[in-house]
């Protein structure tokens with residue numbers, strides 16, 4: 001019998017409801033949950049492909065100690081013993097946890113409780129430091145609490161949506177779809193995008209401000225002045241509910257319109273238009289994400305935005321407000337449990353003696369951390385210099401995602417005791433663990449997550465635990481018990497943890513703290529199982545009609561007033577002739593972070609199969625780089641090799657590279673090795689978007705492309721990038737020097753069995769070599785080598801892995817490296833849901849399909865999740881423009 005389970009997507013902070021079905025053979029299918037208020041049935045490309053990422057390939061199924069399989073008792077005893085010894089000898093601050101916004105709230109709660117209440121240190125930080133901490137710091141400065149005032153519906157109700165430092169189309173795709181649908185219905189809804197790059201999100205923007213990196217403070221300080229001079233300030237709101245207006249106005253006076261023009265690099269007309277739109281539109285929502293947070297001025301950027309909403313009183317009312325978009329599925333839940341080193345629990349403050357005492361009484365803990373712990377960058381510094389001697393890393397991959405990643409890797413390698421809890425056996429971080437603990441993954445674990453609009457939803461298990469994998473909360477509780485805290489960690493199921501978390505949120509609260517879900521403190525097990533999505537706060541005995549905050553003031557500073565913060569644009573002089581480019585890093589549509597899950601899907605890997613760097617055509621020309629060349633990017637911290645992608649979407653002088661690739665998928669593409677450990681002074685969040693780098697062409701003697709049935713092993717080449725492909729793997733390569741025996745190289749790397757001889761072709765004139773290995777009619781691997789970037793049609797070559805090669809002519813066509821006339825090459829995949837390539841779309845446009853809808857009718861492309869609609873529109877525009885020339 002088919003089983004249907006309602007759960008929540010494990011990727012981005014939109015927090016879409018998913019219905020998973022498992023059939024009798026164990027096959028899983030997913031679809032959007034039409035009843036979930038985040039997505040109403042929609043899913044993006046990543047959500048739609050969830051079922052393809054659930055195989056057990058590469059999974060960690062048993063605990064390991066020093067690379068050898070071990071039992072749970074042995075592993076947990078060792079973890080507890082080593083932590084206990086270290087604490088006894090060097091004090092509580094000599095140990096640390098580094099956790100993740102991808103933990104469930106229940107896991108996170110236990111981790112935080114164990115470290116802050118029972119180890120007695122606040123050395124627990126999380127990858128949310130790299131993600132949301134500037135928003136947290138900004139919220140706390142302005143509101144006295146870490147509160148996101150609005151709801152998703154506000155984007156649909158607004159008359160102006162400002163997106164700044166957000167690539168909504170790719171990073172919060174379902175919210176983007178909701179916004180796009182609202183705009184289609186009501187074209188009067190204006191959208192302004194503020195981003196140095198012209199991203200796919202620009203597709204729905206009425207105005208795109210290609211701002212200079214980190215000029216946001218100047219832009220919003222200038223807006224503040226404009227709101228004052230154009231009488232848009234809500235004097236009543238400011239007088240009744242805020243403080244600090246005067247000082248902020250004074251500070252803003254120091255930034256003239258001309259200063260703003262100079263700092264932002266924007267044309268005056270565009271700037272005026274933005275200011276006019278903002279000041280004359282009552283219903284404004286300003287959404288922001290990593291272009292704001294990940295900056296040395298991240299917290300000031302946040303407050304510069306909040307100032308404008310406070311000044312106009314546009315906050316907490318339908319269609320109005322600042323909106324920090326959270327990245328990870330449980331970034332918000334992590335903040336609720338106080339998972340950051342400078343927070344306590346349930347939105348209480350670690351600096352506040354009363355709060356510390358309250359939490360300690362509630363936990364009945366022997367101690368409580370007395371001061372904030374080390375923030376991520378400082379934490380790894382402390383690991384490096386030996387202050388932290390035992391480290392537990394859970395659900396995050398810092399060797400890939402932390403700034404100065406090589407230094408972080410060296411620190412982990414040198415740490416006397418490292419525990420890693422992950423779902424995969426081999427990650428760039430797991431390879432340095434002394435103890436590896438197998439965790440349950442999505443579909444296997446149970447608990448709750450909170451999305452960007454404060455909505456708590458259940459993740460539910462629908463698959464059996466694989467091997468000996470166990471939940472993260474269980475691992476932590478077991479260690480807590482082994483450290484002697486038997487009662488405090490006697491949980492038997494996530495429901496009990498959730499109840500405790502809910503009870504703590506209400507404990508001595510009485511409206512003094514924003515986060516309160518006391519209504520759920522006594523939730524019965526069946527009710528936890530059946531829990532439907534709800535937004536906080538939900539105080540005990542009170543049904544709250546209003547889901548927004550601050551329309552009528554009631555901020556969480558002691559005087560109840562919101563604060564203006566007198567921010568000033570930072571002086572940044574970053575001219576350095578050795579590192580003339582600005583590197584901006586971020587995300588692509590179909591990969592999730594360090595690719596441990598999305599990298600398993602051939603469909604998702606087809607959209608962009610290689611690490612790349614986007615640069616402007618004139619910059620490319622100046623450094624002698626052509627499309628498809630490889631470039632070497634260098635900063636004082638490190639080096640990376642990636643493919644060049646030349647595009648006018650990129651501003652001059654700046655380079656964009658994705659953060660996703662790692663040592664499992666590429667030779668040298670961990671982009672965080674380039675990022676210096678510079679942080680925002682208030683939040684400690686690294687500045688991952690504005691990095692001084694040099695770029696040059698990487699001179700290869702040979703380039704190659706291979707498809708292979710078996711997973712390639714250790715490709716020794718200066719450059720390689722591996723991706724899952726339908727039926728096998730694809731491998732891009734470049735060599736710094738020729739290899740003597742190419743066939744031998746293939747045999748080793750592409751795992752060709754003994755006795756299989758290659759079918760070969762070598763062009764003496766061009767130096768091209770092609771090799772194909774067959775087992776009967778089955779292609780095992782094909783290898784295409786050239787002195788220039790290889791021009792073979794990738795999707796066609798991949799399709800050959802599944803094709804029947806009984807016919808000898810077909811085998812020769814393969815080594816000739818071109819599709820037959822009957823099988824045109826579909827080109828690079830645009831629509832991953834239906835596997836439609838760019839050449840197919842171009843053909844459809846030439847055949848008369850001049851709208852995204854028409855292409856959808858002809859090819860299905862863009863008709864499922866819709867994530868590729870902006871790209872399809874771009875292709876149509878490109879074809880029509882070319883035709884008009």
Ligand SMILES: Nc1nc2c(c(=O)[nH]1)N[C@H]1C(S)=C(S)[C@@H](COP(=O)(O)OP(=O)(O)OC[C@H]3O[C@@H](n4cnc5c(=O)[nH]c(N)nc54)[C@H](O)[C@@H]3O)O[C@H]1N2
Nearest residue numbers: 165166167171213214289290291327328586587589592593
């Ligand atoms: N496909 C996909 N979606 C994801 C994720 C993923 O890995 N893959 N990760 C999730 C997570 S954890 C997060 S945090 C979110 C992040 O979501 P986003 O913040 O939307 O994504 P990013 O690509 O990191 O950065 C957003 C934009 O900021 C711009 N930017 C850079 N510098 C500046 C600046 O100085 N000012 C302004 N205004 N803009 C600037 C960049 O050009 C970029 O387009 O995405 C979530 N969703």
Ligand SMILES: Nc1nc2c(c(=O)[nH]1)N[C@H]1C(S)=C(S)[C@@H](COP(=O)(O)OP(=O)(O)OC[C@H]3O[C@@H](n4cnc5c(=O)[nH]c(N)nc54)[C@H](O)[C@@H]3O)O[C@H]1N2
Nearest residue numbers: 130131395396397401421422423439585593594596659688
């Ligand atoms: N240069 C640059 N660097 C960045 C960013 C950027 O924009 N630019 N963005 C930053 C941001 S916003 C973020 S959020 C981080 C993300 O960076 P990471 O958190 O390092 O990335 P993930 O790949 O999501 O890592 C999650 C890990 O947990 C494992 N895992 C999955 N499910 C589970 C589970 O249920 N339990 C356990 N124990 N493990 C599990 C996965 O296999 C994986 O190894 O990167 C940051 N780094």
Ligand code: SF4
Nearest residue numbers: 009011012016044047
């Ligand atoms: S928008 Fe996509 S990745 Fe984000 S929660 Fe929804 S389905 Fe998952």
Ligand SMILES: [Mo]
Nearest residue numbers: 130131327328
């Ligand atoms: Mo994030």
